[in-house]
Amino acid sequence: MTNTDAVAILASNVSRHHKLGTTLIRAVDEVSAEIKKGEFVGLLGASGSGKSTLLNLIAGLDRPTAGSIEVLGRNLAQMSSEELSRYRRLKVGMIFQSFNLISSMTVIENVELPLRFAETERSKRERLVHEALDRVEMSHRLAHRPSELSGGEQQRVSIARALINNPLILLADEPTGNLDSRTGGEIINVIRRCNHELKMTVVMVTHERSIAEQVAERMILMTDGRITEQSPPAHEVCR
Amino acid sequence: MKTYDLLELAGRNLRESVLRNGLTTAGISIGVASLVAMLSLGSGLQDLANRRLSRSGLFDTVYVTSFRDFRESGPEERERKADVSKARPLDQSVQKDLESIPDVLEVEPEVRFMGEVRYGDATHAAFVAGLPPSDKGNENFEGMKGRFFASSHAQEAIVQMDFAKNLNEKDPNSVVGQDLILRYAERQSFRVDSDPSSGMSDSSGFSVVRKEQKLKIVGIIDQEPFGGMRSISRARLFIPTQLADDLNMMQYSDLRGITGDAVGQKTYLALVVRVTSAGRVQAVQDAIKRLGFRTYSILDATKGLRQFFAVLDLFLGIFGSLALAVASLAIINTLVMAVLERRREIGIMKAVGASDGDVKKLFFAEAGAMGLAGGILGVLLGWSIGRFINFGVNIWLHRRDLPPETIWSSPLWLIGAAIAFSILVSLVAGLYPAARASKLDPVQALKYE
Numbered sequence: 279m280t281n282t283d284a285v286a287i288l289a290s291n292v293s294r295h296h297k298l299g300t301t302l303i304r305a306v307d308e309v310s311a312e313i314k315k316g317e318f319v320g321l322l323g324a325s326g327s328g329k330s331t332l333l334n335l336i337a338g339l340d341r342p343t344a345g346s347i348e349v350l351g352r353n354l355a356q357m358s359s360e361e362l363s364r365y366r367r368l369k370v371g372m373i374f375q376s377f378n379l380i381s382s383m384t385v386i387e388n389v390e391l392p393l394r395f396a397e398t399e400r401s402k403r404e405r406l407v408h409e410a411l412d413r414v415e416m417s418h419r420l421a422h423r424p425s426e427l428s429g430g431e432q433q434r435v436s437i438a439r440a441l442i443n444n445p446l447i448l449l450a451d452e453p454t455g456n457l458d459s460r461t462g463g464e465i466i467n468v469i470r471r472c473n474h475e476l477k478m479t480v481v482m483v484t485h486e487r488s489i490a491e492q493v494a495e496r497m498i499l500m501t502d503g504r505i506t507e508q509s510p511p512a513h514e515v516c517r
Numbered sequence: 518m519k520t521y522d523l524l525e526l527a528g529r530n531l532r533e534s535v536l537r538n539g540l541t542t543a544g545i546s547i548g549v550a551s552l553v554a555m556l557s558l559g560s561g562l563q564d565l566a567n568r569r570l571s572r573s574g575l576f577d578t579v580y581v582t583s584f585r586d587f588r589e590s591g592p593e594e595r596e597r598k599a600d601v602s603k604a605r606p607l608d609q610s611v612q613k614d615l616e617s618i619p620d621v622l623e624v625e626p627e628v629r630f631m632g633e634v635r636y637g638d639a640t641h642a643a644f645v646a647g648l649p650p651s652d653k654g655n656e657n658f659e660g661m662k663g664r665f666f667a668s669s670h671a672q673e674a675i676v677q678m679d680f681a682k683n684l685n686e687k688d689p690n691s692v693v694g695q696d697l698i699l700r701y702a703e704r705q706s707f708r709v710d711s712d713p714s715s716g717m718s719d720s721s722g723f724s725v726v727r728k729e730q731k732l733k734i735v736g737i738i739d740q741e742p743f744g745g746m747r748s749i750s751r752a753r754l755f756i757p758t759q760l761a762d763d764l765n766m767m768q769y770s771d772l773r774g775i776t777g778d779a780v781g782q783k784t785y786l787a788l789v790v791r792v793t794s795a796g797r798v799q800a801v802q803d804a805i806k807r808l809g810f811r812t813y814s815i816l817d818a819t820k821g822l823r824q825f826f827a828v829l830d831l832f833l834g835i836f837g838s839l840a841l842a843v844a845s846l847a848i849i850n851t852l853v854m855a856v857l858e859r860r861r862e863i864g865i866m867k868a869v870g871a872s873d874g875d876v877k878k879l880f881f882a883e884a885g886a887m888g889l890a891g892g893i894l895g896v897l898l899g900w901s902i903g904r905f906i907n908f909g910v911n912i913w914l915h916r917r918d919l920p921p922e923t924i925w926s927s928p929l930w931l932i933g934a935a936i937a938f939s940i941l942v943s944l945v946a947g948l949y950p951a952a953r954a955s956k957l958d959p960v961q962a963l964k965y966e
Contacts, residue, residue, distance in 0.1 A: 339868060339959045360872050367870025378865045378963065382533045394522040395870040439869060 320490030371440030548841030549895020864962025888943025
C-alpha cells in the first residue's frame with residue numbers, strides 16, 4: 279500500500295492526445311507512475327517518446343486529455359488556470375534544454391522574475407537572488423545578459439531562477455542537451471546537490487542513459503508515449 | 518504582480534523596441550494634438566465671444582424701469598392690473614435694495630439729458646450721458662484717445678469722435694486736454710403749503726435753474742458705445758454718473774415724476790444693474806421682478822450662443838478624435854506584433870509562474886504607458902500648434918490695425934481630459950492584444966523560435 283504522505287507525484291492512466299490534421303497523436307498514452315518525495319528520477323526515451331510532454335503535464339504547463347496527475351496531493355487536472363500558475367510559481371521549478379532565459383534581461387533580472395510574480399517584498403529580493411546565484415556559483419556575472427554568457431553559465435542562471443521560490447520539485451528537461459560533456463557534468467552535479475542538500479524531488483528528462491545512471495535513483499523509460507520500463511530505486515538494487 | 522513590478526516590466530519592454538513604440542507613441546501624440554488643437558480652438562473662440570460679450574456690457578446687464586413709466590404696455594402690465602400711481606419710483610432706496618440682491622455687482626442710475634456745450638466761441642447742442650467707473654473696462658473704451666475719467670466725481674468729459682469733429686473740424690484730436698462749458702438744467706426741489714384751489718393735499722415740485730459746469734475733455738471714443746443698444750449710445754458727450762447726480766442735473770424722468778406722488782424726491786429714468794456673470798442674469802432679473810419693477814436683458818441671445826458653441830465643440834471634438842482613432846489602430850498593430858515577437862518570452866513568464874492575468878495586465882500597462890506618453894506629448898504639440906496659430910492670427914490682425922486677440926484656449930480640464938482620453942483609447946486598443954497574449958499556450962509558446 280502506498281504511503282500518500284511520501285508521494286510527490288502520482289500519475290494515474292495519464293494521456294495527452296492531440297490531433298494533427300486527421301491523425302491522432304498519442305504523445306502520452308495511459309501512463310501511470312509514482313515518484314516519491316526527495317527522489318531523483320531519470321525520465322528516459324528517444325526523441326518523440328513523450329517524456330517532455332509528461333514533464334510538461336507534471337509542471338502544470340499542459341493538461342492531460344485523460345487520467346489524473348496528483349502532485350503533493352493535489353490533482354492538477356482539476357486546478358483552475360490561476361491555481362496552476364500559482365502551482366508553477368511556488369511548487370515546481372523548471373530547467374530547459376535551451377535555458378529559456380529572457381534575452382533582454384540581465385542575470386539578476388532573469389532570476390528575480392519569479393519573485394515578481396510571487397509578489398515577494400522588494401527588500402527581500404536582492405538577498406534571495408544572491409543566495410540562489412551563490413548556490414549555482416554565478417555571483418560574478420550579475421549584470422550580464424544571457425548572450426554574454428556561455429551555455430553552462432546560462433543553464434546555471436536558469437537553475438538559480440528555478441530555485442528562487444524554494445520549490446519542492448525540480449523538473450529538468452534535457453538540461454545538458456545543449457552543453458558539452460564537461461559542462462553537462464557540472465550542471466548534473468548542481469542538480470544533484472539540489473536533490474541532496476535541499477531534499478528536492480527531481481525529475482530529469484534525458485535521452486542519454488549514462489547521464490541518468492550517474493545520478494538518478496530510478497529510471498523510467500518511455501517509448502511511443504508509454505512507460506516501457508521502470509528500474510527500481512538504487513537502494514532497492516543494493517538491498 | 519504588484520503595480521511597480523508591472524510598470525517596471527512594461528517600461529523595460531517598451532524600451533526594448535524604442536523605434537516601433539516611439540513611432541506608435543508619436544501617432545498617438547498627433548491624434549491627441551489634433552484633438553487638443555480642435556477643442557482649444559472651440560474653447561478659445563467661445564472665450565473670445567464670452568469676453569467680448571461680457572465686456573460689451575450688454576449680456577451681464579439688467580435694465581430696471583418703474584411701472585410708473587409708460588414705456589410700453591406689455592403682458593407684465595396687463596397681468597399686474599396695478600395702479601401705476603402706486604408703483605415704486607426708481608430712487609436711491611430702490612438702488613440700495615437692488616444692490617443687496619445676490620450676484621449684483623453694482624447699480625447705477627442711467628443719466629441722460631439734453632445739454633448745451635460751449636467750446637471756444639461756438640455753442641453746440643448735445644445729448645449728455647453718465648458713465649459709471651466700471652465702464653472703464655468696457656471694450657468701447659479700448660484704444661480710446663486720451664483716458665477714462667480719473668474718478669467718479671471728476672469734472673471731466675469724454676466725447677465721441679463725431680462730436681469732437683463738431684468742436685474742431687480740422688484737428689478733432691486736439692480737443693483732448695481742452696475745457697468746455699456744459700450748460701444744463703439743474704433740478705431744485707421745493708415744498709409749499711397746501712393749495713385748496715388745486716384740490717391736492719400739498720404742492721411739491723421743483724424749479725429748473727440754468728447752470729454751467731466747466732469740464733475738461735480727457736478722451737475721445739471712435740465708435741458708438743454698447744453697439745448702439747443702450748440708450749446712452751445716442752449721447753455724444755459723457756460725464757461721470759456721480760457728477761451728474763451731484764449736480765442735480767434734470768432728466769426726462771423728472772418731468773414724468775411731476776405728475777406722481779414722489780415729486781420732491783430725486784428719481785431715475787432707469788437703473789442699470791450689472792451682474793457677476795451672464796449666467797446669473799436670469800436669477801437677478803427674477804429677484805428684481807419680485808420687487809415690483811420692469812426688467813430687460815439680452816439673456817436669450819447668450820443662450821443661443823452657448824448652444825452654438827456646444828455644437829461647435831462637439832463637431833471639433835469628433836474631427837479631432839478621428840486622428841486618435843487612427844492612432845489606436847497603430848497601438849493594436851504594435852501590440853499584436855509584440856505578442857508575436859515575444860511569444861517565447863510570454864511562455865517563459867508563464868512557466869515561471871505568471872498567470873494569464875499577469876500577462877494581460879502587462880500588455881495593458883504597455884498600452885496605457887504609450888497612451889500616457891502620447892497624451893502628454895500630444896498636449897504639448899497641440900499647445901504649440903495653438904500658440905503658433907495664435908501668433909499668426911495676431912500678425913494678421915496687427916497688419917489690419919486691429920488689437921491682438923487670443924483665439925486659442927487650452928484650459929486645465931481640456932489638458933487633463935485629453936491625456937485621460939488618450940490613455941482610455943490606448944487601453945481599449947490594448948484589449949485584443951492583451952487577451953491574445955494571455956491566452957497563449959505556454960507549451961507552444963516555449964517551442965516558438
